[in-house]
Amino acid sequence: MDADTGREPFGARLRRAMDTRGPLCVGIDPHASLLHDWGLSDDVAGLSAFTRTVVEALADRVAVLKPQSAFFERFGSRGVAVLEEAVAEARAAGALVLMDAKRGDIGSTMAAYAATYLDKDSPLFSDALTVSPYLGFGSLRPALDAARVSGSGLFVLALTSNPEGAEVQRATTERGPSVAQTVLDHAAEENAGVTPLGSVGAVVGATLGEAGVNLAINGPLLAPGIGAQGATPADLPGVFGAAVGHVVPSVSRGVLRHGPDVYALRAAAERFNDDVRTAVEGARRAR
Ligand SMILES: O=C(O)c1cc(=O)[nH]c(=O)n1[C@@H]1O[C@H](COP(=O)(O)O)[C@@H](O)[C@H]1O
Numbered sequence: 001m002d003a004d005t006g007r008e009p010f011g012a013r014l015r016r017a018m019d020t021r022g023p024l025c026v027g028i029d030p031h032a033s034l035l036h037d038w039g040l041s042d043d044v045a046g047l048s049a050f051t052r053t054v055v056e057a058l059a060d061r062v063a064v065l066k067p068q069s070a071f072f073e074r075f076g077s078r079g080v081a082v083l084e085e086a087v088a089e090a091r092a093a094g095a096l097v098l099m100d101a102k103r104g105d106i107g108s109t110m111a112a113y114a115a116t117y118l119d120k121d122s123p124l125f126s127d128a129l130t131v132s133p134y135l136g137f138g139s140l141r142p143a144l145d146a147a148r149v150s151g152s153g154l155f156v157l158a159l160t161s162n163p164e165g166a167e168v169q170r171a172t173t174e175r176g177p178s179v180a181q182t183v184l185d186h187a188a189e190e191n192a193g194v195t196p197l198g199s200v201g202a203v204v205g206a207t208l209g210e211a212g213v214n215l216a217i218n219g220p221l222l223a224p225g226i227g228a229q230g231a232t233p234a235d236l237p238g239v240f241g242a243a244v245g246h247v248v249p250s251v252s253r254g255v256l257r258h259g260p261d262v263y264a265l266r267a268a269a270e271r272f273n274d275d276v277r278t279a280v281e282g283a284r285r286a287r
Contacts, residue, residue: 010096010128010153011197014220017063017096018248022273023280025064025098025222027252028054028086030071034253038260044078047071050260051086057262058255059093062269064127066250069101084123096127098155098222104132107139114146128153130203130222134168137186144190144200153199153220158183159213161205161225181213191218197246206231206249208239215243223247226272227254233275237283244283249276 030050032042038053040046051067059065072083087097103113116122117129129147131140133156140156147154158180159169169180177185184202191198198219204211207225215221221240225231226249237244251272258268 007151009151009194009199010147011191011194011199011219013127013151014063014096014153014199014248015197021061021063023248023276024062024269024273025066025248025250026054026058026062026255026269027100027224027250028065028067028071029252029256031253034256034259037257040260044075044082047075047079048082051082052089053260053262054256054265055086055090055093057259057265058269059090059095061266062095062273064098064248064250065090065095066098066100066252068252069099080124087124087126091127098128098130098153099124099126100130102130102132102157103143104135104139106135107142110139111142111146114143118143118146118150118152120150125150126152128155128199128201130155130157132157133183133186137183147199151199153201155201155203155220155222156183156187158187158202159204159208159211161207161229161231165205178213184213184215184217187219188217194218201248204239205229206235206239209235211239211241215240215246219246221247222250224250224252227251233272233279236276236279237286242287244280247276247280 030047035042035046040049072079090097099117117124117126131143131154171179173182187200187202190200201220201222203222205225206223207229236247240247255268258264
């Protein structure tokens with residue numbers, strides 16, 4: 001328990017969930033093409049049916065569910081209402097909800113985003129939030145403070161899975177290290193001394209081949225890019241090296257394409273979890 005908040009911090013809750021349920025995070029990304037493939041209409045009714053099915057299939061068994069806010073926002077306030085319901089239901093069923101909204105703004109506006117996702121009285125209150133540090137890591141301070149108060153987590157974009165990210169993230173700072181390394185160093189400072197795992201995570205794409213940065217941040221490493229973007233669980237040891245035990249591999253379409261059958265969705269998630277465990281264990285034995 002955190003002495004100040006009385007709530008178990010996100011990092012500790014995530015570590016336990018990864019150890020008991022497996023490390024996989026499944027993204028809830030209701031693409032129009034997936035709604036079509038599931039035989040659903042591309043409207044709020046289709047969005048709602050899709051989201052309920054994913055939550056019913058997976059919230060009681062995977063460690064993390066990651067709704068991608070954009071796919072809900074595109075339907076306006078009624079889409080956001082579907083998102084609110086999904087967050088509450090997934091959390092009630094035992095999944096940790098990572099809201100993928102990639103928020104980032106100047107401090108005072110960032111405080112409003114923090115109130116939206118990291119205040120326990122907000123309708124969109126989530127266990128963790130993805131944030132962008134590209135207005136300067138310090139601009140995230142209101143979110144870092146709010147997360148600490150509510151026992152929530154943050155995942156800060158460091159090296160994203162898309163090829164366009166490199167021109168910003170691999171650029172070197174005046175002090176020498178890359179921009180991404182500077183972000184990771186800030187995350188490490190936030191997590192210093194925390195056990196068993198800090199609550200400030202970083203996003204590092206599974207597609208990178210080799211991260212080429214120091215990933216020892218004492219926090220979770222969200223690894224998107226598995227499945228539809230071409231990476232596989234077997235790539236994880238090569239990308240993450242000694243930090244692979246802290247990796248939360250994230251898959252959206254690679255699991256969702258197996259719906260709408262709930263058993264097929266469960267089987268797909270289980271296969272990814274098994275493949276990740278095999279890859280991580282193999283890397284541990286080889287060390
Ligand atoms: O933060 C993320 O989740 C994220 C970061 C990143 O570097 N790359 C990335 O693809 N994502 C998200 O992860 C999901 C990937 O979806 P799939 O490619 O279908 O597995 C999408 O919701 C992306 O927005």
